[in-house]
Amino acid sequence: MDLQALPHIFVTNPHxxxxxxxxxxxxxxxxxxxxxxxxxxxxxxxxxxxxxVEDHSAVITRxxxxxxxxxxKPIVGRMIDMDRFLDDMLTSRVARRILAENHIxxxxxxxxxxxxxxxxxxxxxDDFVGVVNTRLxxxxxxxxxxxQATDACARALGEAPRIEVSCSDSLLLSYVPVHxxxxxxxxLKNSCRATVEQARNERGKLAPVEVRVRKDKAxxxxxxxxxxxxxxxxxxxxxRAFTYGWTTAIQPRPRQxxxxxxxxxxxxxxxTNAALLSGDEAPLAGLGFGLPLSRLYCRYFGGDLKxxxxxxxxGTAALIRFRHLSSDTQLYAPL
Numbered sequence: 001m002d003l004q005a006l007p008h009i010f011v012t013n014p015h016x017x018x019x020x021x022x023x024x025x026x027x028x029x030x031x032x033x034x035x036x037x038x039x040x041x042x043x044x045x046x047x048x049x050x051x052x053v054e055d056h057s058a059v060i061t062r063x064x065x066x067x068x069x070x071x072x073k074p075i076v077g078r079m080i081d082m083d084r085f086l087d088d089m090l091t092s093r094v095a096r097r098i099l100a101e102n103h104i105x106x107x108x109x110x111x112x113x114x115x116x117x118x119x120x121x122x123x124x125x126d127d128f129v130g131v132v133n134t135r136l137x138x139x140x141x142x143x144x145x146x147x148q149a150t151d152a153c154a155r156a157l158g159e160a161p162r163i164e165v166s167c168s169d170s171l172l173l174s175y176v177p178v179h180x181x182x183x184x185x186x187x188l189k190n191s192c193r194a195t196v197e198q199a200r201n202e203r204g205k206l207a208p209v210e211v212r213v214r215k216d217k218a219x220x221x222x223x224x225x226x227x228x229x230x231x232x233x234x235x236x237x238x239x240r241a242f243t244y245g246w247t248t249a250i251q252p253r254p255r256q257x258x259x260x261x262x263x264x265x266x267x268x269x270x271x272t273n274a275a276l277l278s279g280d281e282a283p284l285a286g287l288g289f290g291l292p293l294s295r296l297y298c299r300y301f302g303g304d305l306k307x308x309x310x311x312x313x314x315g316t317a318a319l320i321r322f323r324h325l326s327s328d329t330q331l332y333a334p335l
Contacts, residue, residue, distance in 0.1 A: 194230025
């Protein structure tokens with residue numbers, strides 16, 4: 001396991017150690033399962049996978065807590081660079097969870113099909129292949145994420161900017177809905193917070209946040225440009241924005257019990273992470289995992305997330321590229 005190669009200062013951290021133990025126990029449990037030869041065997045496997053997906057929903061939280069505690073160590077803490085390790089580990093994690101959740105989704109679909117007497121009328125489920133929605137309505141997805149982002153901003157800061165969406169009502173995308181939702185909420189929350197902070201600094205009105213969407217049919221890419229007139233980033237802060245644990249938010253040290261919401265889940269489609277990502281209590285800022293994790297989700301399927309600084313006090317532009325998923329989609333693997 002990747003965790004076994006970490007320096008001693010990491011593996012002795014109780015939070016990171018608990019991540020290692022959870023992976024090891026999951027591996028042992030799956031290794032000891034008998035080969036699936038019957039429908040009952042497959043049902044047992046699906047039940048185990050579903051429970052493991054649930055049990056591992058807090059892994060990212062524990063990693064984030066452990067990383068922050070290690071970086072707070074005197075002298076050596078600030079010298080530690082974990083970005084490459086976390087990118088590799090979390091990319092592998094996304095791959096495993098997609099495999100597991102696809103299996104669970106197909107198991108549920110087959111079970112429902114038999115319970116309904118073999119009927120082919122599955123309603124909205126016809127649009128799904130595993131955890132992929134092959135006809136995801138882009139504008140509705142953006143509006144849902146915008147509502148959650150503005151709600152989080154209003155709860156935290158007392159007000160929120162309006163989010164204006166320029167997107168065709170008929171635009172469809174084949175994608176994992178919860179991945180897309182997670183990325184959009186993270187980017188829009190950042191824009192909302194920066195806009196409110198800038199308006200208060202200048203004692204001016206809240207400028208709207210704009211989302212412009214265009215589809216590149218030739219490349220199979222849906223481009224989303226998020227523009228705000230917030231406080232912005234310096235050029236030297238752009239790369240740091242994708243460093244795990246880095247944040248511009250100033251806030252009290254959160255309780256460990258609230259950190260899962262602060263970071264978010266894995267973007268899983270059928271596990272409890274879907275509820276975490278769509279819950280009403282998503283905070284405005286967390287532990288600095290939102291942007292790097294969002295970029296990882298985009299890149300996993302051949303897309304990307306870039307932050308383009310307009311200048312301090314002039315706002316920020318974020319370019320999100322979602323690749324239309326098909327049988328020819330090439331998955332991202334870190335070099």
